[in-house]
Amino acid sequence: MQILVTTPPLGRAPKPERGLQAPRMWQDKSSLFALERPESERWMFRSGVRGPDGELVPLLALSQETGAQLLVQSAEGIEDLRLLARMLMENLSREARVHVEDVERVLARGGEAYGFSFTVADETRGRVAVVRAGDRIALAIASWPTGAPPEVVDELDSMIGSLGPVPGTLPPGVF
Secondary structure (H helix, E strand, O other): OOOOOOOOOOOOOOOOOOOOOOOOOEEEOOOOOOOOOOOOOOOEEOOOOOOOOOOOOOEEEEOOOOOOEEEEEEOOOOOHHHHHHHHHHHHHOOOOOOEEOOOOOOOOOOOOOOEEEEEEEEEEEEEEEEEOOOOOEEEEEEEEEEOOOHHHHHHHHHHHHEEOOOOOOOOOOOO
């Protein structure tokens, strides 16, 4: 007769996940718009911060390690998104040492969207996008230092592309 003795495996058990996972889709407190968070841990999302002019900014996504940032504001009463993008481009082009590219259509979850890229001297690059988010307009301004890693720019583009209305706020089939 043979007796078989089993022992539990030795070694460490896998560590449980630390803390709660942030939801992939971030939405502002007033439910004006939503966007998808990048998978990387480099981004800190803040809402309700004040911009340089003292105006409330619904979203600031900041990468402290790279200096990249995305600001998103909301606007009402805008009918022509392309015209607003062109006006923003023309205003920015009047600034010293700023080069802007032409307005072009941008792919975004919200549907209709226009934007342009800009460069400030040889130091900073950025994009501005005007995106329909249901019955509101989201204005996104992304900027990053010239030497930022390409994946940071990809993550900014991805956040802008995911910008749109809060999921479930529009009737089915609207876009």
